[in-house]
Amino acid sequence: MTYEKRRRRRESHNAVERRRRDNINDRIQDLYTLLPETMIDANTKPNKGIILKKSVDYIRQMQQLVHSLAQQIQELGGVPNHLMQQLDPQQQQQQQQQHSPTQQQQQQQASGLAAMLAGTASMNVARNDGGAGHGGM
Numbered sequence: 001m002t003y004e005k006r007r008r009r010r011e012s013h014n015a016v017e018r019r020r021r022d023n024i025n026d027r028i029q030d031l032y033t034l035l036p037e038t039m040i041d042a043n044t045k046p047n048k049g050i051i052l053k054k055s056v057d058y059i060r061q062m063q064q065l066v067h068s069l070a071q072q073i074q075e076l077g078g079v080p081n082h083l084m085q086q087l088d089p090q091q092q093q094q095q096q097q098q099h100s101p102t103q104q105q106q107q108q109q110a111s112g113l114a115a116m117l118a119g120t121a122s123m124n125v126a127r128n129d130g131g132a133g134h135g136g137m
Contacts, residue, residue, distance in 0.1 A: 031055040
């Protein structure tokens with residue numbers, strides 16, 4: 001293999017590797033911007049490991065919250081009225097037509113509400129962030 005061919009091959013490989021690293025760093029920065037302020041220590045500059053750990057911790061907290069809320073909804077026997085008002089009109093009509101929901105229907109309602117609450121929580125996080133970053137890496 002000639003020197004020129006090896007050099008081009010190495011340059012090509014280096015460019016591919018640089019794009020891969022940049023992509024990973026961009027996604028880590030995206031995770032950082034999605035973290036709530038309460039999980040960010042303003043006194044220290046976060047490194048990649050801290051950002052990934054705090055992101056995993058936050059996702060686990062949100063999963064536990066969704067599970068807990070779904071259980072509470074199921075224990076209470078359905079969706080509270082103030083949350084019903086947040087559902088779209090078609091969902092409200094379906095809820096009103098079901099006079100005595102079965103256990104399966106209650107579980108579906110609870111999981112649907114839990115998904116809605118999870119979406120609301122993530123929208124609140126994004127809204128609180130305003131799309132702005134929290135600093136560099």
